[in-house]
Amino acid sequence: MTLTEPWLVRGTSGHYRDLAGAKARGLSDLSRLGFSVPETWALTYSAHEAYKADRESALLRLREELKELSAGYWAVRSSADVEDQLASSYAGLFTSTIGVRGLDELVRAVEGTWISADAPRISIHARRSNIGGANVRMGVLIQQMVDASISGVSFSRDPVTGRKKVVIEAVKGSGEPLVQQGIDPMNLNGGEVPADLLDELEKGTRRIADRLKMDVDIEWAYDGERLWWLQVRPVTASTSVNLYSNRLAKEMLPGAVHPLVWSVNIPLLNGAWIRIFRQLSGRKDLEPFTLSRMFHYRVYFNMGEIGKIWESLGLPSDSLEKLTLEGMGNGMKMRMTPQVLARSPNIAWFALGKLGWPGKTERFIASHERTCHSMIEEDLSAMTDRELFDRYDDLMRLNQEAAYRNIITMLLYAMFTGVLKRLLERSGSSLEEVDWNTLQQEQMSCYPDSGLRSLHEKYRQMPPPLRSVVDEGGPLAVAGVEGALEFVHEWESFLERFGHISDSGNDFTRPPWREQPQGLMEIVRSSTNNQKRSGRRLLSSIAVSPMKRLFLNGMASRASRYSLLKERMSSAYALGYGMFRPLFLELGTRLRDRGTLNSRDDVFYLYLEEIQGALGDVSKDLRDLVASRKEEMDISAKILLPEVIYGEEAPPPISTEAKVLKGLATSKGYYRGRTRLVRNASDFGSVEKGDIVVIPYSDVSWSSIIAKASAVVSESGGVLSHCSILAREYGLPAVVSVPHAMSIPNRATAIVDGFKGLVYLDLEEEDP
Secondary structure, rough: OOOOOEEEEEEOOOOOOOOOOOHHHHHHHHHHHOOOOOOOOEEEEHHHHHHOOOOHHHHHHHHHHHHHHOEEEEEEEEEEEEOOOOOOOOOOOOOOOEEEEHHHHHHHHHHHHHHHHOOOHHHHHHHHOOOOOOOOOEEEEEEEEEOEEEEEEEEEEOOOOOOHHHHHHHEEEOOHHHHHHHHOOOOOOOOOOOOHHHHHHHHHHHHHHHOOOEEEEEEEOOOOOOEEEEEEEEEOOOOOOOEEOOHHHHHHOOOOOOOHHHHHHHHHHHHHHHHHHHHHOOOOOOOHHHEEEEEEEEEEEHHHHHHHHHHOOOOOHHHHHHHHHHHHOOOOOOOOOEEEEEEEHHHHHHHHOOOHHHHHHHHHHHHHHHHHHHOOOOHHHHHHHHHHHHHHHHHHHHHHHHHHHHHHHHHHHHHHHHHHHHHHHOOOOOOOHHHHHOOOOHHOOOOOOOHHHHHHHHHHHHHHHHHHHHHHOHHHHHHHOOOOOHHHHHHHHHHHOOOOOOOOOOOOOOHHHHHOOOHHHHHHHOOOOOOOOOEEEHHHHOOOOOOHHHHHHHHHHHHHHHHHHHHHHHHHHHHHHHOHHHHHHHHHHHHOOOOOOOHHHHHOOOOOOHHHHHHHHHHOOOHHHHHHHHHHHHHHOOEEOOEEEEEOOOOOOEEEOOOOEEEEEOOOEEEEEEEEEEOOOHHHHHHOOEEEEEOOOOOOOHHHHHHHEEEEEEEOOOOHHHHHHHHHHOOOOOOEEEHHHHHOOOOEEEEEEOOOEEEEEEEEEOOO
């Protein structure tokens, strides 16, 4: 650029978009896309360079160029070459001035922005972020002030979790306090912000992100009639993280999970789900261990990855949990999108393959149970180590098919009962009020209840002396004894059918009933005849038209059949899964006898590959490893973990005695450390590396302490508070808008959860 070219140019001009910083480029893009942008002018880099070379002459020329703006009412904003980049935004670190009137104020405001390019906080930020910033080129935007009734920011992607959703924050009046002073944002659900404005903001934010092909952070203002878009920049620190949930997992595997159970269950159960997902979506890149993680020996499902699969099928991302925990019909509506249409052949082929599913599954159950009973009769102790691992492979193949059929049957049951539920609700009734299951009696035979009651009766019919013998020595103590024959026969028949049942059908470390006769006898002695539930309406009593009656009866018939089939398939799966236990106990016995383990049950504390390695190396001693894992699992059983975990990092364990404070999560991550209360500048010197800084609010002058911190807790603020922005750029967890945060004791041990906005305090661990 030559000296004859102007310093002051139209801020939305495409010709100068690369000569006045990223903010000028952003405004040019907004104007080009047809969004309402206030009148904006820009001072190019050349003006700043001339100022650094000769201050006096540069200010004289600046006054000349700004004369035509002297009558306006302006906001003077920085637009440096290092600002608003993907890696770092430098947001709020350079000086901006709002409410500027007259030529003298304009010149002072512009010079203030130029001076801020060399402020110490800029070099501190550059060093902390490992980015450039030593030679800042400063452009300046001069933008007409909007007389705003509401202002704020919007993100096309959640800046905390990285999830693809629009996030909006708003304050009354000018938006500067939201960014510069960190005041608390308005409640968007309380009616303070007009619904049509929120809708326009959400749609506009999505459109800008789509057209610019990047995730955006936008400042906006609303004057009561018109929405103005003030600036746009890329969202920094927006890497998407996986979301792990144990909401479903804790139903299947509650508490701490043994390493060997993890080694078996993940390829078994996740493998079955992957087979379903591949059939529906065509994806070939899914692996069992990418769909689950173990944190502190607790199982979590990767709902981020699983959610993407459901969304590609037009279903809610939490469909897995809805289906398995709530049933079909709870907010599950399929959306027809181009992605779904592209997968429609896969979906149609999948559905076609499920025609005649009940009959196919009944045949599979019969074959599966025959195979299981045949394998149960085999003598594991007579097999070689190699033959035992061949047995493991056989069990995996057998149970993978059973797991697949168990899941499909459960899904079909959920689908048909979901449809029936909606039909009944439209008729003014519910599943719970109507006797719809025509196969209820047959289904009850799948449960052990009737067998337990029959055993109870046979037990009561024995003479008291024989009952005493059973109580002391178990049922087999009276085998062949006159007066106990019917009871023993009933006992053996019951164990043949239900002896594989344990406390958990997905945890083979739990001993089945056949291994604990005394415990089962306790259940038998306490069994009573259940009272039949009364007061349920007959399905035929519901008043509907003949056509609807036909459809209602048909759906009830299908739901009844799948309800029975679900129980039968679940029982068959539990039978096959339970066969892993004797196999691994035999392996554990061999490792114990070789001195590798102290007891056979210690095998459950090893991963499968560790067992294989130990069998191949007779000198291997795993006793210390098992002892360490036992201690870790004991500790794990006594700590609290969140239901949802973001990212791959395990959150710090939380004491059950910890006090919990709730705020707004604005920067992701977990951190455990000591708190450091900073009330004003006089406390800055006390902050040390590794501290959790606790502050009343955030201001640009506080940047230096954020640079030294390892986590941030603020009593006020929002997503665009200085502390939140800097925390995201530095990779620190941050929680703001924490009520009474400044009442937190200094040097208390705390855990900051920057995903859920929680601060856990261990008040017993404080420095004196």
